[in-house]
Amino acid sequence: MLDPDAARRITDAVDAAFDQQLEFTAELVRHPSLRSAEASAQNLMVAQFQQRGLSVDQWTLDGDSLSTHVGYGPTTVDFEDLTNVVGTYTAPEGQEEQGRSLILNGHVDVVPTGPEETWENHPWDPVVKNGWMHGRGVGDMKAGLAANLFAFDAVQAAGFSPNATIHFQSVVEEECTGNGSLAALQRGYTADAVVIPEPEENMLVRANVGVVWFRVRVSGKPTHVREMASGFNAIDAAYSVMGALRELESRWNAERANHRYFEDVDHPINFNIGMISGGDWPSSVPSWCEFDVRAALYPGIPAAEAWEEIQECVRTTEFGAAVSAERTGFFSEGYVLDEGSDAEATLEAAHQETFGSALESFTTPGYLDGRVFALYAGIPALVYGPVSEAIHGFDERVHLESVRRVTKTIALFIADWCGVTERSQ
Amino acid sequence: MLDPDAARRITDAVDAAFDQQLEFTAELVRHPSLRSAEASAQNLMVAQFQQRGLSVDQWTLDGDSLSTHVGYGPTTVDFEDLTNVVGTYTAPEGQEEQGRSLILNGHVDVVPTGPEETWENHPWDPVVKNGWMHGRGVGDMKAGLAANLFAFDAVQAAGFSPNATIHFQSVVEEECTGNGSLAALQRGYTADAVVIPEPEENMLVRANVGVVWFRVRVSGKPTHVREMASGFNAIDAAYSVMGALRELESRWNAERANHRYFEDVDHPINFNIGMISGGDWPSSVPSWCEFDVRAALYPGIPAAEAWEEIQECVRTTEFGAAVSAERTGFFSEGYVLDEGSDAEATLEAAHQETFGSALESFTTPGYLDGRVFALYAGIPALVYGPVSEAIHGFDERVHLESVRRVTKTIALFIADWCGVTERSQ
Numbered sequence A, B: 001m002l003d004p005d006a007a008r009r010i011t012d013a014v015d016a017a018f019d020q021q022l023e024f025t026a027e028l029v030r031h032p033s034l035r036s037a038e039a040s041a042q043n044l045m046v047a048q049f050q051q052r053g054l055s056v057d058q059w060t061l062d063g064d065s066l067s068t069h070v071g072y073g074p075t076t077v078d079f080e081d082l083t084n085v086v087g088t089y090t091a092p093e094g095q096e097e098q099g100r101s102l103i104l105n106g107h108v109d110v111v112p113t114g115p116e117e118t119w120e121n122h123p124w125d126p127v128v129k130n131g132w133m134h135g136r137g138v139g140d141m142k143a144g145l146a147a148n149l150f151a152f153d154a155v156q157a158a159g160f161s162p163n164a165t166i167h168f169q170s171v172v173e174e175e176c177t178g179n180g181s182l183a184a185l186q187r188g189y190t191a192d193a194v195v196i197p198e199p200e201e202n203m204l205v206r207a208n209v210g211v212v213w214f215r216v217r218v219s220g221k222p223t224h225v226r227e228m229a230s231g232f233n234a235i236d237a238a239y240s241v242m243g244a245l246r247e248l249e250s251r252w253n254a255e256r257a258n259h260r261y262f263e264d265v266d267h268p269i270n271f272n273i274g275m276i277s278g279g280d281w282p283s284s285v286p287s288w289c290e291f292d293v294r295a296a297l298y299p300g301i302p303a304a305e306a307w308e309e310i311q312e313c314v315r316t317t318e319f320g321a322a323v324s325a326e327r328t329g330f331f332s333e334g335y336v337l338d339e340g341s342d343a344e345a346t347l348e349a350a351h352q353e354t355f356g357s358a359l360e361s362f363t364t365p366g367y368l369d370g371r372v373f374a375l376y377a378g379i380p381a382l383v384y385g386p387v388s389e390a391i392h393g394f395d396e397r398v399h400l401e402s403v404r405r406v407t408k409t410i411a412l413f414i415a416d417w418c419g420v421t422e423r424s425q
Helices: A004-016 A018-029 A037-053 A139-158 A177-185 A225-230 A234-254 A301-314 A343-357 A370-377 A398-417 B005-014 B018-029 B039-051 B138-157 B180-188 B227-228 B233-255 B303-315 B340-353 B370-377 B400-418
Strands: A053-059 A081-089 A101-105 A128-129 A132-134 A158-164 A166-171 A192-194 A206-209 A210-219 A270-278 A287-296 A323-331 A362-365 A380-385 A397-399 A421-422 B057-060 B083-089 B102-107 B127-129 B132-134 B158-160 B165-173 B194-196 B204-208 B210-219 B272-278 B288-297 B323-331 B361-364 B381-383 B397-399 B421-422
Touching: A004 A018, A004 A139, A004 A343, A004 A398, A004 B018, A018 A037, A018 A132, A018 A139, A018 A398, A037 A053, A037 A081, A081 A177, A101 A139, A101 A177, A101 A398, A128 B381, A132 A139, A132 A398, A139 A158, A139 A166, A139 A287, A139 A397, A139 A398, A139 B233, A158 A287, A166 A177, A177 A370, A192 A370, A206 A343, A206 A370, A206 A380, A210 A301, A210 B227, A234 A270, A234 A287, A234 A301, A234 B233, A234 B272, A270 B233, A287 A301, A301 A323, A343 A380, A343 A398, A362 B272, A370 A380, A380 B421, A397 A398, A421 B194, B005 B018, B005 B340, B005 B400, B018 B039, B018 B400, B039 B057, B039 B165, B083 B180, B102 B138, B102 B180, B102 B400, B132 B138, B132 B400, B138 B158, B138 B165, B138 B397, B138 B400, B158 B400, B165 B180, B180 B370, B204 B340, B204 B370, B204 B381, B210 B233, B210 B303, B233 B272, B233 B288, B233 B303, B288 B303, B303 B323, B340 B381, B340 B400, B397 B400
Parallel strands: A101 A166, A101 A192, A192 A380, A206 A362, B102 B165, B102 B194, B194 B381, B204 B361
Antiparallel strands: A053 A081, A081 A166, A128 A132, A132 A397, A158 A421, A210 A287, A210 A323, A270 A287, A270 B272, B057 B083, B083 B165, B127 B132, B132 B397, B158 B421, B210 B288, B210 B323, B272 B288
16 A cells, blocks of 8 residues: 555646646637547647657557457448557566556547537536536546556656556447457556446446447338328337337346346446437338447346347247348456456555545446456456436536546556556656 | 210220320339429429420429418428429410319328338339339329329321310329419419329329328426336327327217218328337437327318327326427318219210229328318319329339229320310321
8 A cells, every 4th residue: 555645746747736636627628529520639638648758559449359259349431540559557677567557448430419409518518516527428438548647747746656567548449349457458558457437326336247239120012101000100109019028138137136136226227219210201101210229138148148139039929020130249258347356455455545535436337348358357346436327418527526536546546456656856 | 975986986096195204204203202392203293294285384492482381281391392393284375275274283202111131122213013103102192293294195196186275284292281282382383183193093082181290399307217217208208199199090080970972081190100219328218209290180170179189188188297298390281072073074074985884082191182172262172093002101102004994084084174176187
């Protein structure tokens, strides 16, 4: 453990630079890093890495390589638009590398805004009101991306140099496939622990679900509306298929007692119908309808197994012959953060120091890139981050006092986990 | 009535030119005259009018003028792309104008094809198989547009000149607003009768429904799928609103006993959900969903009254506060062809002559431009045309023997209704 004086110097340094941190967070939000449009935000990250003297690795995701991985999410976009950035810190010359290495991960991609006019403030023009910063992606997770960097700054500003390697990862594709973090792992980035400051209400994620994305297409024989009874209405049929999927969702939820950490979660398995389109003429009975589904699965269930069950479900509906389903993104298992790791103990101590209360862990029914590190590299994945509201919604916002404390926690975690050497003045 | 010899000469002339008629019908189908893209097909009609020495009137629809009419359908496209064409025949110099004038109307617009790969033959490349011509719009109603012209040709080829004015109308917008025929009426075209050879199974339309098009938009508060229960799912809500509309549809169908000519129609009132779209991300609870509806109403019910009831229906659903509805096309009343008109008697006689059986009339639950002439100008509207299959569907087709006989019927109708003068040889 750090001595109390060192800890105080580090957390004071977070306070001292906090205005700058918020300024940078807002700057990140001003770059609308929607899927396949992350380039300008990634360039901003590169500039930040360079300013800090980190060695920078920027590369385009490789579909051929990714697609061989069991955790790969089939993609519907061009890989050439998808670039990861990693900035790496190594202990200065003369300082022996001796602590435990660390990945500080965050995703730069954000989800669409929905109709912008529904936002109280413009989604790409962040404002601070009553202690919250508002904007698309500010909670999920640009505040976290900034916290990783400014936590590191605070350690250095307090006069310390970490003793171990730290990789700062700014990845794409977290909101749709998880291929960004997967590509970083495939490129060879590993460490003794990873911290991902997703918006988790100042808590640690103990377990989370896997997620499968798929598109269901219903297609049949259209006709003039005057003969409506003789035509197959794909929009009506789509709704019927949705009903069958809802029944599968219910069955899976009913099994939660059999899944450790999910026993008491109210509705851990959510099937979300997130997009729909169908038909081409109001007076023609629609011949096709497509809808996009995000389904969740418990840790320990292979995505392929869940996918089999989903396909069986849509095939055996009344309209089975007219229905097809294809994977369109996430194809991921869930994970559990094993209790009792050194990494978790280190985070607990840091959190206790900054919040003055014990770190709580919880189970989240959302996807997290933590699974990449946990499942495929055995790295303790600490997903821990600030209080937010309305992520994926209108008026997304993050609580600034929470961001401040989370940043302090990460800073103390860096110092304790990696070890630090006091620089001579 | 025509003498039998004259009638035979006219129907023989239809036979003589029938191959040419089919060739022209196929040529019309090769022009994909989808909404706002009718120009090339209309140019073809102009050329045909000019070849026959008709005086040609081609004009762009005028939104300002149309929108003042009670039968106007609010449009979602630019008027500048919408052009009507009328070719007018008047009796040759020296021949006294003495018969009854006639409009031969047809629409040139066709509905979308749906996925083209689902067609057995390419929708814009007509083929003849087993006595049917296949292609989008061939039944609805390019075979009819061609029949109008070739019926007229046959009268002339048989050595006769009609004694009265005939307006050949090729109108747009029949599949969406009815504004094309309405514009022709507003421009001053009237006559003592109108024939519209829509695909009506060799029968005469006695009554038809009015139609209202509208778009329902459901919008609410999106959220991350992990908090699905706290978010408002606009796609789910949209289906709930559809359910309410289905109940209104049932109520209206239950009232059919009160509507003359609809008492025995199985399901006269169809509400068709023809298009749907919503959401922008599979893992966000969708914040909006829109769907397009085509609703029918009985003759005698003002469209405004039906529209009030529809709005009330969507407003009072569980999600009423999140729902809006706007008119997007047809805003038309239905009509009844009064029994006992001279025009009908003339058509009956012509049909008996060509088919050797009595003309049957029926009630159709589809929209027809006939209402424009019937409701707003008191013109007997004879909607009568060939046998078709799968209009608005895949592999739309029209029965060629039926087209031949319908053409003969129209030719005899022209001769009898307008009167003819035998040209000196």
